[in-house]
Amino acid sequence: MNILNIFLGKSECLEIDEKENAIDSLNKAVDFLKNTRKDSYNWKWFAIALHHSTYSFMLLSLTKTNLSGIWKSEKRSPEGDIDVEKSELISFMEEFRRIQKLELMKHFVNSKPFKANTRHERAMRYLNDRLRNLFIHYKPVSWAIYYQCFINIVEPILEVIEFLVFESRTFFLDEEKREQIKFNIERIREICKGYKNSKECLI
Numbered sequence: 001m002n003i004l005n006i007f008l009g010k011s012e013c014l015e016i017d018e019k020e021n022a023i024d025s026l027n028k029a030v031d032f033l034k035n036t037r038k039d040s041y042n043w044k045w046f047a048i049a050l051h052h053s054t055y056s057f058m059l060l061s062l063t064k065t066n067l068s069g070i071w072k073s074e075k076r077s078p079e080g081d082i083d084v085e086k087s088e089l090i091s092f093m094e095e096f097r098r099i100q101k102l103e104l105m106k107h108f109v110n111s112k113p114f115k116a117n118t119r120h121e122r123a124m125r126y127l128n129d130r131l132r133n134l135f136i137h138y139k140p141v142s143w144a145i146y147y148q149c150f151i152n153i154v155e156p157i158l159e160v161i162e163f164l165v166f167e168s169r170t171f172f173l174d175e176e177k178r179e180q181i182k183f184n185i186e187r188i189r190e191i192c193k194g195y196k197n198s199k200e201c202l203i
Contacts, residue, residue, distance in 0.1 A: 018063070022056030023177060025049050026161070030184045033191050036147070043150050044135050050157060051092070051132035054124075057161050058095040061170040062104060069104060070095075092128045096121075099164070111169045114160065123156035151192045158185050 016024075029049035032042040062069045066082070073088035090098070096116070098104045105113040114120075131150070134143070165173065165181050173181070 018056065018060060019171075019173065019177070022053055022060060023181060025053035025056060026181060026184050029053055030187050030191075033188060040147075043145075043147060047127065047131040047150060048135055050154075051127050054127070054157055054161055055092050055095065057164045058092075058099055059089070061164045061168050062095060062098055063171075064107060069098075092132075093125065096124050096160075099160075099168075105168060105170055107170050112167070114163050114168065116160075119156045120160060123153035124160070126153050127157060147195055151195055154188060154192050158188060161185065 026049070029046055032046040032049055036042045036046065059070055067084065068074070068082060070089055071082070071087045072090045072094070075083040075086035077083045099114045100116055102113045105111050126149075131153075161181075162185060164170070165178065
């Protein structure tokens with residue numbers, strides 16, 4: 001298990017692994033979404049957190065026991081192991097392409113790939129290209145976006161996460177973590193239902 005330690009003092013540090021990283025981002029997505037009525041800027045952070053959680057769960061599903069299967073540029077140590085710090089991860093949309101391939105998801109006998117349709121493809125691309133990338137790499141322009149544009153992509157994105165966590169059988173999570181993820185997914189659905197579809201937003 002890879003642990004990133006960020007030292008805050010002599011005895012305090014933040015410890016993160018690849019599973020907690022994905023779960024934490026989903027938790028944060030809920031936190032931002034439930035506060036969008038108080039501060040509309042939370043839509044931005046919701047999109048970023050949802051993107052990061054989806055990205056992280058896809059990485060979990062694609063990562064093999066030797067840490068292969070997730071690199072665009074793979075570097076090796078003198079001992080022949082993958083050098084995680086020097087290797088470059090694949091992109092969000094490349095991950096989405098790979099989780100649909102049986103040969104790349106077949107970690108165990110009962111592992112299976114995701115069967116995407118055009119809804120999933122449009123939602124994933126919109127989340128990545130039109131929301132997350134523009135927020136992270138923001139240019140000096142004025143930009144208005146209907147709340148419905150965020151809401152329209154939520155269900156297809158949640159279906160991807162649900163499949164990876166509960167159906168793909170590519171990685172293990174204990175029951176407590178699975179229940180936490182299930183609760184947060186349903187919470188996101190409930191909150192989104194509270195917004196009236198007053199403006200049509202095609203993605």
